[in-house]
Amino acid sequence: xxxxxxxxxxxxxxxxxxxxxxxVSLEFESGEIHGLIGENGxxxxxxxxxxxxxxxxxxxxxxxxxxxLKVRTQVDANHQGVSIVVQEMGTLxxxxxxxxxxxxxxxxxxxxxxxxxxxMNREAQALLDKYGFKFIRAESMIENYSFEVRKLVEIVKATxxxxxxxxIDETTTALSQAGREALFRVMDAIKKQGNLVIFISHxxxxxxxxxxxxxxxxxxxxxxxxxxxSVSVDELKLMMVGRxxxxxxxxxxxxxxxxxxxxxxxxxxxxxxxxxxxSFSLHKGExxxxxxxxxxxxxxxxxAIFGGxxxxxxxxxxxxxxxxxxxxxxxxxxxxxIKHGVAYASKDRDNESVVLADSILDNIxxxxxxxxxxxxxxxxxxxxxxxxxxxxxxxxxxxxxxxxVSDLSGGNKQKVVLARWLGKDSDILVLDSPTRxxxxxxxxxxxxxxxxxxxxxxxxxxxxxxxxxxxGMSDRILIMKDGKINGEFxxxxxxxxxxxxAKMI
Amino acid sequence: MSATIAKFKASKYFGIVTLLVMTLLFWxxxxxxxxxxxxxxxxxxxYLQTSIQYAIGGCGLYFIVVMGLFDFSVGANIVLSSLxxxxxxxxxxxWGLILGCVLCGTLIGAFNGLLYSKxxxxxxxxxxxxxxxxxSVANYxxxxxxxxxxxxxxxxxxxxxxxAPWNYVVAALAFLLAVFLxxxxxxGTYCRAIGSxxxxxxxxGVNVEKYKFLGFVILHFFVGIMxxxxxxxxxxxxxxTGMASxxxxxxxxxxxxxxxxxxxxxxxxxxxxxxxxxxxxIFNGLVALNVPTTINDFVTGAVLLAIVTLTNRGRKGSVxx
Numbered sequence: 169x170x171x172x173x174x175x176x177x178x179x180x181x182x183x184x185x186x187x188x189x190x191x192v193s194l195e196f197e198s199g200e201i202h203g204l205i206g207e208n209g210x211x212x213x214x215x216x217x218x219x220x221x222x223x224x225x226x227x228x229x230x231x232x233x234x235x236x237l238k239v240r241t242q243v244d245a246n247h248q249g250v251s252i253v254v255q256e257m258g259t260l261x262x263x264x265x266x267x268x269x270x271x272x273x274x275x276x277x278x279x280x281x282x283x284x285x286x287x288m289n290r291e292a293q294a295l296l297d298k299y300g301f302k303f304i305r306a307e308s309m310i311e312n313y314s315f316e317v318r319k320l321v322e323i324v325k326a327t328x329x330x331x332x333x334x335x336i337d338e339t340t341t342a343l344s345q346a347g348r349e350a351l352f353r354v355m356d357a358i359k360k361q362g363n364l365v366i367f368i369s370h371x372x373x374x375x376x377x378x379x380x381x382x383x384x385x386x387x388x389x390x391x392x393x394x395x396x397x398s399v400s401v402d403e404l405k406l407m408m409v410g411r412x413x414x415x416x417x418x419x420x421x422x423x424x425x426x427x428x429x430x431x432x433x434x435x436x437x438x439x440x441x442x443x444x445x446x447s448f449s450l451h452k453g454e455x456x457x458x459x460x461x462x463x464x465x466x467x468x469x470x471x472a473i474f475g476g477x478x479x480x481x482x483x484x485x486x487x488x489x490x491x492x493x494x495x496x497x498x499x500x501x502x503x504x505x506i507k508h509g510v511a512y513a514s515k516d517r518d519n520e521s522v523v524l525a526d527s528i529l530d531n532i533x534x535x536x537x538x539x540x541x542x543x544x545x546x547x548x549x550x551x552x553x554x555x556x557x558x559x560x561x562x563x564x565x566x567x568x569x570x571x572x573v574s575d576l577s578g579g580n581k582q583k584v585v586l587a588r589w590l591g592k593d594s595d596i597l598v599l600d601s602p603t604r605x606x607x608x609x610x611x612x613x614x615x616x617x618x619x620x621x622x623x624x625x626x627x628x629x630x631x632x633x634x635x636x637x638x639x640g641m642s643d644r645i646l647i648m649k650d651g652k653i654n655g656e657f658x659x660x661x662x663x664x665x666x667x668x669x670a671k672m673i
Numbered sequence: 674m675s676a677t678i679a680k681f682k683a684s685k686y687f688g689i690v691t692l693l694v695m696t697l698l699f700w701x702x703x704x705x706x707x708x709x710x711x712x713x714x715x716x717x718x719x720y721l722q723t724s725i726q727y728a729i730g731g732c733g734l735y736f737i738v739v740m741g742l743f744d745f746s747v748g749a750n751i752v753l754s755s756l757x758x759x760x761x762x763x764x765x766x767x768w769g770l771i772l773g774c775v776l777c778g779t780l781i782g783a784f785n786g787l788l789y790s791k792x793x794x795x796x797x798x799x800x801x802x803x804x805x806x807x808x809s810v811a812n813y814x815x816x817x818x819x820x821x822x823x824x825x826x827x828x829x830x831x832x833x834x835x836x837a838p839w840n841y842v843v844a845a846l847a848f849l850l851a852v853f854l855x856x857x858x859x860x861g862t863y864c865r866a867i868g869s870x871x872x873x874x875x876x877x878g879v880n881v882e883k884y885k886f887l888g889f890v891i892l893h894f895f896v897g898i899m900x901x902x903x904x905x906x907x908x909x910x911x912x913x914t915g916m917a918s919x920x921x922x923x924x925x926x927x928x929x930x931x932x933x934x935x936x937x938x939x940x941x942x943x944x945x946x947x948x949x950x951x952x953x954x955i956f957n958g959l960v961a962l963n964v965p966t967t968i969n970d971f972v973t974g975a976v977l978l979a980i981v982t983l984t985n986r987g988r989k990g991s992v993x994x
Binding site for chain 1 (some may be wrong): 739862875
């Protein structure tokens with residue numbers, strides 16, 4: 169048996185009255201990749217944040233190689249051999265790549281009061297080259313690079329100094345396939361050196377594939393630790409949720425014909441540098457899936473349909489019924505889209521979907537204020553009843569509707585977004601990566617909701633990078649490549665991932 | 674050709690080259706419209722001498738503006754530290770003038786920084802209050818100056834910073850110091866980090882309170898240097914009340930905006946210097962054309978907005994705060 173490199177002893181964390189982590193005692197072995205899973209709000213990120221100095225511990229202790237670990241900041245944790253790649257953005261615009269990598273460690277490059285920027289850039293570039301990221305220039309400003317590239321810089325920052333413990337907190341959702349492979353190589357290298365990786369992810373298949381053992385948290389408590397090779401996804405789900413999830417995770421119906429009634433028609437849609445002349449129709453009660461590699465342009469399609477893209481060319485028209493001669497309603501702005509029953513949930517939930525620094529009530533009521541107003545005046549009671557109704561309909565896990573959305577887990581934020589559009593009774597929902605970074609129970613809830621909406625005659629465009637999700641939920645799938653539609657598939661039990669991938673690459 | 678232009682536009686030199694082109698353009702236009710009263714070599718030297726004092730203040734303001742802070746007491750400090758410098762010059766000559774301006778300026782910066790961190794209210798509000806306090810103190814200090822005309826520099830030996838070469842030496846040293854602090858010390862990195870995301874910066878071990886305090890100290894150190902040139906050019910300083918010193922805040926601030934706009938390209942100090950020169954040229958160009966002061970200010974402000982927008986316009990749809 170490998171030796172214990174890290175141990176937690178009855179660790180607790182309170183946020184006001186919320187007991188986020190409850191008496192968690194865990195042991196981690198050296199030379200292992202240890203998965204840490206749980207529903208949203210289960211306490212796994214909070215547990216790791218305490219380990220890494222982001223939050224102070226309310227009570228309990230951590231021990232690293234037998235010695236008590238006391239950290240006040242992330243840099244403090246780094247000095248003691250513990251680092252983290254956070255879920256959110258962890259780099260700072262306004263600084264160069266090199267400055268971001270060595271932020272807090274400038275002393276190494278100081279000669280008295282003078283900072284040797286050239287040496288800092290050289291060393292940063294050497295590290296980037298060593299990791300296989302030669303295309304990233306150390307002296308460039310970080311904001312010149314995409315979110316994914318910045319995540320790669322964070323991985324370098326968190327691992328270059330050979331920490332004994334590295335926490336990877338739901339990082340893979342931000343990365344393309346190539347980025348994920350780079351991350352997994354780094355994780356394997358850390359393991360081979362006899363150190364520890366704590367891997368947090370909602371993708372249970374990924375966790376099973378890349379970890380040695382998995383610990384499960386539920387409602388802040390440790391449910392158990394299992395060997396990855398001897399447990400199935402369903403067993404993990406059972407540990408996470410506490411009850412058997414309905415085996416019918418995705419839809420199970422096949423052969424249902426798609427309605428002839430066209431509700432949305434897109435013709436020659438283009439956005440410079442993103443989408444190139446695509447055309448398609450959406451039918452009543454249809455779930456139309458969009459798939460492809462992450463930079464294929466599919467994410468821009470959702471925004472363009474909603475009227476949120478700049479320099480958009482082509483037309484997006486709401487069609488009323490079968491009559492092709494009717495002009496329909498052109499959707500060319502966001503207010504017009506909302507007014508005519510089009511809803512949109514962006515992939516970038518925190519920046520483009522929810523207002524973090526505002527309450528659940530305000531978020532849910534936001535697009536419906538005109539409908540709720542009485543002669544231009546808003547009644548607080550009306551707003552509260554409205555928001556309460558739809559928050560309960562979506563089973564948002566909250567203290568009350570005055571709670572700030574920033575306090576919610578990712579899954580519950582997504583529920584707030586969907587509650588908002590349910591309240592608006594939108595007929596067409598454009599959902600971009602609706603289950604990204606969300607635990608299995610909430611995913612199942614969202615899939616059930618989509619099925620219910622379909623039955624009611626609502627139409628859904630679902631943009632997703634998860635092939636199983638596309639196969640499981642869509643009536644029809646359009647595959648995009650390099651900004652164009654490259655393939656179309658109808659729902660069928662014989663359709664599998666290989667068919668979609670063939671059109672993606 | 675279009676590929677070359679696109680590559681140049683994406684390069685880090687685009688902004689600075691644009692500023693230089695704009696400088697030449699403004700010179701050319703005003704020179705054409707008023708050849709006798711604008712833009713001769715002698716007059717250009719005059720514009721340069723005027724602009725360097727504001728550029729020094731602009732460099733100082735950069736350290737706090739980039740952190741998302743503000744300071745309305747800059748003008749009041751210029752007045753107060755100038756008067757302290759005049760007072761000390763009576764005893765100690767130009768060394769007294771230098772030490773009085775710079776030391777007084779820096780101490781006021783430390784006081785500002787301390788008050789801001791203790792009161793925990795927005796810097797804008799703290800410094801408006803401080804502005805009123807400093808104006809009052811300046812009126813008291815001027816009463817202490819009983820040797821000769823209060824606030825006036827009468828001793829010619831003290832007026833070495835009134836013109837070349839010593840005003841240029843002071844300005845060059847100030848600019849080099851600003852570049853050094855921004856590029857070669859932790860101060861520059863941490864000020865930008867705090868301005869970018871204070872929470873992450875704190876988590877990276879940056880002592881946010883310390884560097885905000887330092888930002889105010891550095892700002893007012895540069896304000897002290899600006900005061901040295903201002904009082905030398907004017908051969909004295911008048912104490913004011915009723916927030917009249919506020920007027921002195923805006924010219925250095927305009928240069929700071931240029932600097933902030935060019936942070937990404939890595940040349941904020943150069944941008945401040947060129948920006949102040951452009952603004953001074955425009956102001957003098959309008960005066961040469963006998964344009965009334967009210968329109969003068971309107972045009973200067975409009976040109977500032979135009980230049981900063983042209984050189985640092987965000988992508989369509991990007992969030993601008």
